[in-house]
Amino acid sequence: MNNDLLFDFNVDKAAKTIFITREFNAGLPLVWDAFTKKEILDKWAAPAPMRCETKYLDFKVGGRRFYAMISPGGQERWVLQKYTSITPKTNFKLYNSFADKDENPELPGSEWDHNFSEQNGITKVNISIFNESLERMESLSEGFRKGYTAMLANLDDMFTALSKNHKIFFFNHI
Amino acid sequence: MKTDIFQAIADPTRRAILTLIAIQALTPNTMAQKFDMSRQAVSKHIKVLHECELIKPEQSGREIYYHFNAKKMQEFDHWLAQFRRNWEIQFNQLDEVLSTIKEQRK
Numbered sequence: 523m524n525n526d527l528l529f530d531f532n533v534d535k536a537a538k539t540i541f542i543t544r545e546f547n548a549g550l551p552l553v554w555d556a557f558t559k560k561e562i563l564d565k566w567a568a569p570a571p572m573r574c575e576t577k578y579l580d581f582k583v584g585g586r587r588f589y590a591m592i593s594p595g596g597q598e599r600w601v602l603q604k605y606t607s608i609t610p611k612t613n614f615k616l617y618n619s620f621a622d623k624d625e626n627p628e629l630p631g632s633e634w635d636h637n638f639s640e641q642n643g644i645t646k647v648n649i650s651i652f653n654e655s656l657e658r659m660e661s662l663s664e665g666f667r668k669g670y671t672a673m674l675a676n677l678d679d680m681f682t683a684l685s686k687n688h689k690i691f692f693f694n695h696i
Numbered sequence: 697m698k699t700d701i702f703q704a705i706a707d708p709t710r711r712a713i714l715t716l717i718a719i720q721a722l723t724p725n726t727m728a729q730k731f732d733m734s735r736q737a738v739s740k741h742i743k744v745l746h747e748c749e750l751i752k753p754e755q756s757g758r759e760i761y762y763h764f765n766a767k768k769m770q771e772f773d774h775w776l777a778q779f780r781r782n783w784e785i786q787f788n789q790l791d792e793v794l795s796t797i798k799e800q801r802k
Contacts, residue, residue, distance in 0.1 A: 529787065531780045535702050540779075544787050548794040556790060565793045569785035655700045657748075657772065 528646070538656050542649040550640035553647065554611050557636060560587070568592075583608055587616075588625055602627050603634075613637050618651075630654050701748045701768065709733075710741050714764060717751060721761040 530543040546553050556562045560579040568574035568591050576589040587603040602621040608614045619631025632653035639646050705711055713727060722730075728738045742762060745751045750769070751762045 527791075529784065531783065533776055536706050538702055540776075542783055544783075546787075546791065546794055548798060552794060552797060556794060562793060562797075566786055566789040569782040570789065656702055657700045 527644070535656065538653055540651040540653075540656075542651070544647050546645045546647065547643070548645055549643060550611060550638055550645045553645040554638055557638075557647070558614065563587075563589075581605060581608070588621070598623070600625075602631075606633075611638065699744050699748050701750060701772065704744050704748045704750060707741075707744075710745055713741055713745065714750060717762055718764040718766075721754065721763045723759045723761055727762075 527545040527547060528543060529545075530541070532541045533539075534541070548556075556566070558579075558581050560576040563579070564574055564576050567589075571594045572591055574589050574591050576587060579585075579587040579589075581587075583605055585605050587605075588600070589603075590598045590600050592598050600621045600623055601618065602625060603616045603618050606615045606617055614636050616634050616636075617631055618634050619627040619629055621627045630653075632651050635648075635650045635652075637648040705714070709731065712731065716722065716727070716730065724735060724738050724742060727733075727742075728735050731738070742751070746753065746762075748768070749765055752765050753760045753762055755761075
């Protein structure tokens with residue numbers, strides 16, 4: 523992790539858009555590949571301890587990427603992305619929606635726009651996500667998150683139980 | 697179809713109503729007076745705000761007072777914070793992946 527690299531996250535609720543900006547310590551062609559090639563995407567594009575597995579990715583206008591986000595318990599959430607516009611090494615847009623395992627999208631989804639630029643070996647990526655209903659987007663991702671949160675809550679319980687037994691120990695060491 | 701919270705707050709009058717009742721719970725009549733609007737117009741705004749749970753009614757004697765439901769906004773902000781955190785984690789993972797690939801190509 524490099525703390526000098528810019529990370530920006532802004533939300534315009536009235537415009538129903540989320541803006542994300544991040545810099546990477548790598549040249550543009552490599553960062554472009556990291557966002558558009560299945561083999562690299564599967565290495566980073568889900569927040570640990572979740573992982574993602576791309577079933578197929580056809581990077582061309584009208585082509586699609588179909589992948590699963592997989593929780594540590596093996597629960598799968600499928601996502602379908604359709605590429606709507608591509609300007610090589612500069613910009614690509616896609617339409618993102620959750621889907622069932624048979625590739626039927628849950629509409630409406632959201633419109634994602636990615637912009638790439640490089641300066642002095644640092645590549646900046648700007649992403650904007652437009653969703654007709656941010657509230658709906660919340661409820662859709664919430665279903666998946668809850669399953670995952672339930673697992674974390676189990677851990678919390680365990681820690682609480684442990685710390686109760688060790689209360690005296692903790693007080694003595696604060 | 698139920699109104700989305702963001703559609704609800706996109707309207708300037710509804711934003712003004714929310715700002716006002718965030719300070720103090722009000723009856724529909726008081727709202728109508730403060731905004732110089734008809735009771736009917738106020739009722740429409742109340743209906744929208746109530747549907748998306750941004751305000752909640754409370755009966756007090758013969759009057760109904762509307763309160764601001766801050767929890768509704770917080771729920772969404774909580775989700776956004778989580779969403780932001782997920783991106784942060786993913787990008788940190790990507791930093792690692794990029795440096796590994798660069799190392800391999802040397």
